[in-house]
Amino acid sequence: MNRREALHQWTYIAGLCLLAVALPSSVFLMSVSQIILFLNWIVEGDLRRKFRSVAQNRAALIFISIYLVHIIALFYSSNTGYGLSTLKTRLPVLLLTVIVVSSRPLPGGVKKWIVLVFSLSVTVVSMFSLSVYLSGDYSGYRELSPFISHIRMSLMVALSVFLLLYLAGNEFRENRQARWTLFLLALWHFIYLLMLHSLSGVVVFAAAAAVVALREAAAAGLVWRRLGISAAGVMVLLALILVLSLWRNVTRVESYGEAVKHSPAGSEYYHEPDAELRENGYLIYSYIAEQELREAWNSRSEYEFDGTGQKGDPVMPVLYRYMSSMGLRKDANALGSLGSDDIAAIEKGVPNIRYTKWPWIITRLHQSLWELNSYRITGDPSGHTLAQRIEFWKAALEAIKKNPVFGWGTGDIREASFYGLQRLGSSLEFERWMKPHNQYLSFAVLFGIPGMLWIVFSMVYPGLKLKKFGHTPYLVFFIILMLSMLNEDTIDTQAGLSFFVFFSNYFLFLKERYR
Numbered sequence: 001m002n003r004r005e006a007l008h009q010w011t012y013i014a015g016l017c018l019l020a021v022a023l024p025s026s027v028f029l030m031s032v033s034q035i036i037l038f039l040n041w042i043v044e045g046d047l048r049r050k051f052r053s054v055a056q057n058r059a060a061l062i063f064i065s066i067y068l069v070h071i072i073a074l075f076y077s078s079n080t081g082y083g084l085s086t087l088k089t090r091l092p093v094l095l096l097t098v099i100v101v102s103s104r105p106l107p108g109g110v111k112k113w114i115v116l117v118f119s120l121s122v123t124v125v126s127m128f129s130l131s132v133y134l135s136g137d138y139s140g141y142r143e144l145s146p147f148i149s150h151i152r153m154s155l156m157v158a159l160s161v162f163l164l165l166y167l168a169g170n171e172f173r174e175n176r177q178a179r180w181t182l183f184l185l186a187l188w189h190f191i192y193l194l195m196l197h198s199l200s201g202v203v204v205f206a207a208a209a210a211v212v213a214l215r216e217a218a219a220a221g222l223v224w225r226r227l228g229i230s231a232a233g234v235m236v237l238l239a240l241i242l243v244l245s246l247w248r249n250v251t252r253v254e255s256y257g258e259a260v261k262h263s264p265a266g267s268e269y270y271h272e273p274d275a276e277l278r279e280n281g282y283l284i285y286s287y288i289a290e291q292e293l294r295e296a297w298n299s300r301s302e303y304e305f306d307g308t309g310q311k312g313d314p315v316m317p318v319l320y321r322y323m324s325s326m327g328l329r330k331d332a333n334a335l336g337s338l339g340s341d342d343i344a345a346i347e348k349g350v351p352n353i354r355y356t357k358w359p360w361i362i363t364r365l366h367q368s369l370w371e372l373n374s375y376r377i378t379g380d381p382s383g384h385t386l387a388q389r390i391e392f393w394k395a396a397l398e399a400i401k402k403n404p405v406f407g408w409g410t411g412d413i414r415e416a417s418f419y420g421l422q423r424l425g426s427s428l429e430f431e432r433w434m435k436p437h438n439q440y441l442s443f444a445v446l447f448g449i450p451g452m453l454w455i456v457f458s459m460v461y462p463g464l465k466l467k468k469f470g471h472t473p474y475l476v477f478f479i480i481l482m483l484s485m486l487n488e489d490t491i492d493t494q495a496g497l498s499f500f501v502f503f504s505n506y507f508l509f510l511k512e513r514y515r
Contacts, residue, residue, distance in 0.1 A: 097509065199361065289332070371386045396444070439490050
């Protein structure tokens with residue numbers, strides 16, 4: 001290899017490393033790194049050989065066809081401007097794949113350093129987030145991922161745990177110090193995953209871990225296979241019991257005791273007759289002495305009863321829910337029984353006393369089930385993440401029914417979502433960000449059911465063709481990606497798309513010379 005070829009190859013490696021660094025840390029650098037890779041690829045020349053190598057790689061062509069589907073669907077899209085913007089966002093599916101497939105193999109031993117750079121970038125971001133966490137200067141856990149969406153970040157952190165464990169057990173198994181360093185980093189990344197409070201990230205991590213554990217148990221022999229299956233069965237049963245127990249808490253019915261008309265201070269209680277929502281079994285909008293409660297609250301808190309708390313949540317409904325969760329009537333006397341910790345929790349938007357004691361994941365599950373029950377009772381998804389998702393999914397299905405074969409076109413996701421919400425008679429006021437929040441439904445809305453099935457096939461086929469599903473890191477990445485797409489438009493953002501394209505190319509097409 002002459003000096004010019006070596007320069008281009010090391011620029012190529014630097015571009016890949018910069019992209020690996022950028023994934024968890026900088027949307028700007030994601031673009032810069034890919035521009036560097038593309039310009040280097042062009043200047044390097046030898047384009048005829050490069051295009052020939054792509055044309056001869058069936059797995060790569062199938063993968064690139066994801067972008068071709070977007071181009072075709074643009075021709076019948078009514079919103080051409082947004083469609084072109086979507087094509088621009090998803091251009092890495094085409095360009096990065098062509099670059100990686102047609103570039104010469106990396107020097108032996110270099111490939112593992114690229115994912116190590118990625119994991120070290122995750123570590124740096126996690127340290128920054130830890131400093132924010134320890135300072136207490138944040139209003140929500142989303143701020144613990146300062147550079148990209150905390151959900152996308154949780155996917156990357158989940159993958160990083162497995163990558164570090166794989167590197168420790170394989171690439172660095174002969175280096176004791178490096179191995180233990182990687183093990184400790186993996187442990188810290190798992191802790192950071194929990195700190196992010198992303199239920200999606202924890203679920204996909206648990207699913208990937210379960211699949212890997214079962215596969216390892218199956219390979220270890222009959223006894224271990226049986227133990228693995230039994231352990232998995234027990235875990236599923238425990239999870240089911242937990243969910244059913246929380247659902248019982250959400251739907252249980254409790255009484256405030258003896259029926260009375262007036263509070264101890266003499267105010268007449270108000271009961272909202274059609275409000276069936278409960279907190280720990282107690283009706284929320286029952287036994288309300290609003291005026292005396294307002295005066296009592298305002299005398300104890302700097303946040304007004306009719307205003308918002310620390311995180312922007314309205315104080316009044318949070319206070320009603322919190323007091324109901326304790327089985328208290330909503331009057332001044334009951335408020336006087338609350339401790340300073342209770343007042344502080346309400347100011348932070350905590351609606352149930354049990355949330356101050358439960359682990360966050362139990363709290364999050366309970367919140368989701370409470371939202372689901374609220375949606376079931378009222379039919380109003382406003383203000384509730386899970387309920388809104390269900391409403392978006394239903395709206396997407398309505399849009400798919402209208403154009404099931406070809407879809408609405410690459411640029412018409414907003415028009416389709418608006419149409420679906422109108423068909424439902426939804427109480428949600430349409431906003432530009434309202435999308436299906438399910439990547440599979442988004443594909444079906446834009447490209448029709450056949451188009452969605454083709455894109456899924458294009459994601460699955462390369463791994464099958466190249467026999468990559470036996471490679472643990474790729475299997476983990478694939479599970480994380482595909483499961484995340486069930487409740488998120490994972491690849492609709494630059495961070496999510498770059499995560500998908502980078503690691504797909506890394507595991508499937510990035511070549512390395514034998515040492």
